[in-house]
Amino acid sequence: MIQNPKPQKFIVPIGPQHPALKEPGHFEFTVDGEIVTSVAIRLGYVHRGIEKAAEERNYVQDLYLLERVCGICSHIHATAYALGVEKLAGITVPPRAQAIRELVAELERVHSHLLWLGVAAHEAGFDTLFMYSWRDRETVMDILERLSGNRVNYSANVLGGVKFNVDAAQADAIRRGMDFLEERTHHYYNIVTAEETFLRRTRGVGTMSADQAEALGTLGPTARASGVQRDLRIDSPYAAYTEFPVQIVTASAGDLEARFVVHVNELFESYRVIRVILDNFPPGEIEVRMPRRIPEGETISRVEAPRGELFYFIKSNGTDQPERIKIRTPSLSNWASVSATAPGHKLADMPMILVGIDPCFSCSDRSVSILPHDRQSKLWTWEDLRQYGIEYYR
């Protein structure tokens, strides 16, 4: 005889190795029948200890280390870091270098958004769109390779400027690529706004109001799809965004469809800005000399990554190695929106809601240490951390 007829909780664990997600993350969905009632997210499988490692290397080595925080938005990480270090050193970077930084950042946004479009379509079971968008994404990969010599991790930045120039032939290749992509993107816009089967997976799913988006601290396209007017390229322009401004792209519905619309419209905006930069390239040098030792001080550097605001805090102590580098990535802020919007949806919608925030696990996996009430700050040395890591996983 069953003594306790109370409904039992049923938990569906997913991950860390999971066919739908390319990166490790562990999720526990509590379900009532088919409906999800709560979500627990467990991150940290990609935590490598980059912030600590950055303290052990010099400023130039850090540039290449920090690029590898995330392979999808590697340029923007290096840009945020380089802008911060240049501010500390009191160096003015030539306008042409800043324009190239913006150009590569927008090309990166194009590649990242097309990548997301494909992956999100794949989660919806729409593999045809996945294949098409990734085929077209090769256009921008070719452009990046032609500019920098590498498809991913192109290391355009050096401290004090950029590594490569853009000549007329390359500019023409970029224009041709943008023309092709613009035509294709119109096609994608039609699909994400008019394709009935696809809309059934996206319309009204994962809806987040503007207030909710603000309260949860979401960033980037996820917040803009809920009508939050927040884009650092406009609010606090960096690099060359004052000379080559972009228009903010928002939507109001806040559901997955709105996120698709925002991503696709941002693509159009990126194509436009890339063309404007190519037509009005400032002449001149692309690099200035940078001192090896950075004067003592601390600074913050904020840039708009494809997924939202990327925040760097850099503290120098007058040597050639930084004292502290703190990174806050947009994906980490956006995770909270998943656990807030998922309850009430079917389990089958979960992959779409997860991918809807354009998650990047390698960005998210930070070590978070909660201090006790007395707020005594604590200094971790390299040995402490290593020992802590060994003990923790023993």
Added chain:
Amino acid sequence: MDMKLTHPWEEAVDEIRRWARINSPWAIHFNSGSCNGCDIEILATITPRYDLERFGIKLQGSPRHADVMICTGPVTRQARERLVRIYEQMPDPKFVVAVGSCAISGGAFRGCYNVEGGIDQVIPVNMYVPGCPPRPEAIIYGVVQLLQSLKPESQKG
């Protein structure tokens, strides 16, 4: 003395198994803490321009169905246990391809407090594909080289 005679049909079955394995290996992808760069390139290999599937290779979700593990990342302490578990879940014979500099030696993350420094510190690796990240062509070449190495001497060429 333990003498085991092989039946002719056993040899024939082995031959068929090997033929099947080389012509349609199923692969599983595991990210043990990489920066994502290698992972998007692995994904790019199954998309139209590179199309890894023309070699009969299928990217598969479950380790229990997989013959080849395509593994990226320097192996973080947290992912280590999972990596071993997934490797053990794969049926024999199994093969591991380490993709990217950090999967080979730790790469840019070598010496970080939370990484082991390479896939081969944890599980045996059959093929290494260097690069940060390697081009999709390089990943395909690595996998095809692995398949070539499975062929008996008489069929290599």
